[in-house]
Amino acid sequence: MKLFLLFILFIIGTNLYAEQILQNTTCKRCHPKIFNEYQNSMHHKASIYKDPIHKAIWDRHPDKKKDNYKCAKCHTPADKALINKQIKLTPNKTQLNEPISCQTCHQIKSIEKHAKANINIYTTKKKTFFSKDLKRKGEKLIFHDKTSFFGLFHTTVGSPYHNIDYSNENFYNANVCLGCHDHKQNEKGFVVCDIQIKQNDTKQNCISCHMPKIKGSFVNQHDTKKHAYHGSNIVTASPAMLEKYIKISLQKDQNKFSLILENKANHTLFPHPLRLAVLKVSIQRNRKITPLKEHKFVRIIGTDGKPTPPWLATTILKDTTLKAYEKREITYNTKLEKKDQLIVKFGYHIVNPKIAKKLNIKDTHYTKFITFKKKVFTIK
Ligand code: HEC
Ligand code: HEC
Ligand code: HEC
Ligand code: HEC
Ligand code: HEC
Structure with a gap:
């Protein structure tokens, strides 16, 4: 009888775990540093309830009237009930706290390539997470004791x-990011966004640049010294982490000069149609500062020669983004x-001020100019 009761308790216990596994707070117990960083990432804020810019576009999107939140597959994939059409879009805990959860990424088994947008294929194995460790590449790690010295x-x-599977190549070549980040077409078959990756450098990929190893253990149980940065967010992660991938140099001539801007990233910079990147230059001479003409880097999409919202666009009107x-x-x-x-x-506006006006976005966090890289040349 005692044994039977224990067995029942065990079953209830494991079921509770199965419920909890949907929540990042479970991971927090053992991976608090990564959990805290994640709270600041755009992956934590990807739903309409946490990202007012995403909401502003969704509110105007024709699919909203049909209550068909197709954005979910990339913006809130952890809300499985919504993805499976069991519920409508509501501000539930997943939407608010973990729209792209720890498990979303760690359970991506493979990426299916499609013209419209790529698709993430998730493993159905419960409590098995993919990860990357060059020393354990290929291993599948099940919890066990290890004794040494007799x-x-x-x-x-x-x-x-949980079990850990180190054999998923997508975690080594960073294809794990490309189910959501590669490109997206609208209903008209026009490519609204494309980060246009050029893979000619195998040492650097999405993970090495955007999730570099920084100080602090990745887990409470061991002191691993370092962990992969999980706070992906262009505003809070840069410039400290990323500015080194933009080089600015000067060439001086008799009556003119040139600035050379080099993009060392393997993708187009700021391809999102809402962004506006700007190069601002000024000369300080005898304490007087004179600004020169600004240089803008934009991708404007539209139709019949006029800019339109993404769902109506059929052509690129102008593209001066840095490839x-x-x-x-x-x-x-x-x-x-x-x-x-x-x-x-060199920096950017998260939302091009012209578009912000049309969308009635007033919060200056999104409209102000954010300096990403600053350099001062003293002329000799
Ligand atoms: C009870 C503690 C505990 C909980 C809860 C936990 N983990 Fe872990 N996790 C560990 C330990 C310990 C390791 C290190 C294993 C080793 O290297 O020996 C680890 C390793 C990992 C790794 C692989 C690290 C590597 O070596 O690359 C990933 C990924 C991971 N955990 C993700 C998660 C996620 C996601 C959650 C929440 C759903 C979670 N963990 C919950 C204890 C835990
Ligand atoms: C194929 C995956 C995918 C789908 C589907 C998708 N998005 Fe996105 N979206 C992304 C990614 C990735 C980013 C981040 C891109 C970046 O920062 O350059 C993003 C960013 C955005 C942004 C900019 C947010 C900001 O804070 O600046 C808006 C707005 C947006 N998406 C709206 C939508 C809407 C509305 C839908 C549904 C009608 C949608 N997206 C569907 C992948 C997707
Ligand atoms: C956007 C996708 C994504 C999300 C979301 C994500 N991870 Fe990761 N995580 C990765 C990738 C990719 C790696 C491999 C990084 C490396 O080793 O270079 C990784 C590595 C790890 C590692 C071990 C390696 C290390 O050095 O830090 C742990 C532990 C981990 N993640 C836990 C978590 C937890 C806990 C959460 C949620 C709070 C989370 N992850 C959310 C993609 C993600
Ligand atoms: C399940 C889909 C998904 C996966 C997988 C994913 N992302 Fe994202 N990511 C998004 C979406 C959606 C956003 C934009 C959220 C928003 O702004 O509302 C985003 C935002 C970002 C941002 C911040 C952009 C900004 O505007 O601040 C970075 C950087 C980023 N992702 C890098 C990565 C990297 C690196 C990986 C792979 C390790 C990855 N992502 C995997 C969906 C995904
Ligand atoms: C060599 C380094 C490098 C590599 C590799 C790299 N990036 Fe970036 N990425 C950057 C830099 C630099 C920026 C500009 C950052 C900023 O403004 O803070 C950036 C910006 C971004 C943004 C924000 C764009 C926006 O307008 O919101 C996203 C999303 C992103 N990268 C995703 C990726 C993905 C996905 C990959 C893999 C295909 C990748 N990156 C590979 C350096 C890199």
């Missing part, structure tokens, strides 16, 4: 909560003099 020392290997590995030379017909300070700022 049984004197005991350690545990693996996680008491992968591109070096762009921008010439200024201004003479530089000895002792001049040339102040160069």
Whole structure:
């Protein structure tokens, strides 16, 4: 009888775990650093309830009237009930706290390529997470004890909560990011966004640049010294982490000068139709600062020669975005003099102020100019 009761308790216990597994707070117990970083990431804020920009576009989208939130497959894939059409879009806990959850990424088994948009294929194995570790590549790690030195020392290997599968190539070549981040077409078959990756550098990929290893253990049970940064968010992660991938250099001539802007990322910079990147240059001479003409990098989409919202667009009206590995030379017909300070700022507006006006977005966080890289040249 006792044994039977224990058995029942065990069953209830494992079921409770099965319920909990849907929540990032479970991971927090053992992976608190990563959990805290994630809270600041755009993956944590990808739903209409946490991202006012996503909401502003959704509110105007024709699918809203049909209550057909197709954005879910990339913006809120953890809301399985919504994806399976069992519920309508509501501000439930998943939408608010983990629209793209820890498990969303760690259970992506493979990516299916499609013209419209790629699709993530998730593993159906419960409590099995994919991860990357070059020393364990190919292994499948099940929790076990390890004794060494004739049984004197005991350690545990693996996680008491889940299995780990280190054999998924997509975690090594970073294809795991491309189910959502590669490209997207609208109903008219027009490509609204495309990050246009050029893979000619195998040492650098989405993970090495956007999730670099930084100080702090990835788990409470061992001190691993480092963990992969999980706070993906262009505003809070840069410039400290990413500015080194943009190079700015100066070429001086008799009566003019050029700035050379080099994009070392393997993708187009700021391809999203809402963004506006700007190069701001000014000359400081005898304490007086004179701004020069701004240079803009945009991708404007529309139809019949006029800009439109993404769902109506059929052509690219203008595209001056910096492509992968591109070096762009921008010439200024201004003479530089000895002792001049040339102040160069490269940055972006999250929402192009012209579009923000149309969308009635007033929060300056989204409309202001954010400096991503600053460089000062002193003329000799
Ligand atoms: C009871 C503690 C515990 C919980 C809860 C837990 N983990 Fe872990 N996890 C561990 C331990 C311990 C390791 C390290 C295993 C090793 O390397 O020996 C680990 C390792 C991992 C790894 C692989 C790390 C590597 O080596 O690359 C991933 C990914 C991971 N956990 C994800 C998760 C996610 C996602 C959740 C929540 C759904 C979670 N964990 C919940 C204890 C836990
Ligand atoms: C194929 C995956 C995918 C689908 C489907 C998708 N998105 Fe996105 N969306 C993304 C990704 C990835 C980003 C981040 C891109 C970036 O920052 O450059 C993004 C970013 C955005 C942004 C910018 C958010 C910000 O904070 O600046 C808006 C707005 C947006 N999406 C609206 C929508 C709407 C509305 C839908 C549904 C009608 C939708 N998206 C469907 C992948 C998708
Ligand atoms: C956007 C996808 C994505 C999300 C969301 C995500 N991870 Fe990860 N995670 C990864 C990738 C990719 C790696 C491999 C990084 C590497 O080793 O270079 C990783 C690595 C890890 C590792 C182990 C390796 C290390 O060095 O840190 C742990 C543990 C982990 N994640 C836990 C979590 C937890 C807990 C959450 C939720 C709070 C989470 N992840 C959310 C993609 C993701
Ligand atoms: C399940 C879909 C999905 C996966 C997988 C995914 N992302 Fe994202 N990611 C998004 C969406 C959607 C957004 C934009 C959310 C928003 O702005 O509302 C985003 C935002 C970002 C941002 C921040 C952009 C900004 O505007 O601040 C970065 C950086 C990023 N992702 C990198 C990655 C990397 C690197 C990986 C792979 C390890 C990855 N993502 C995997 C869907 C995904
Ligand atoms: C060599 C480094 C490097 C690599 C590799 C790289 N990125 Fe980036 N990424 C950058 C830099 C630099 C920026 C600009 C960052 C900023 O403004 O904060 C950026 C910006 C982004 C943004 C934000 C764009 C926006 O307008 O919101 C997303 C999303 C992103 N990268 C996703 C990816 C994905 C997915 C991959 C893999 C295909 C990838 N990155 C590979 C360096 C890199």
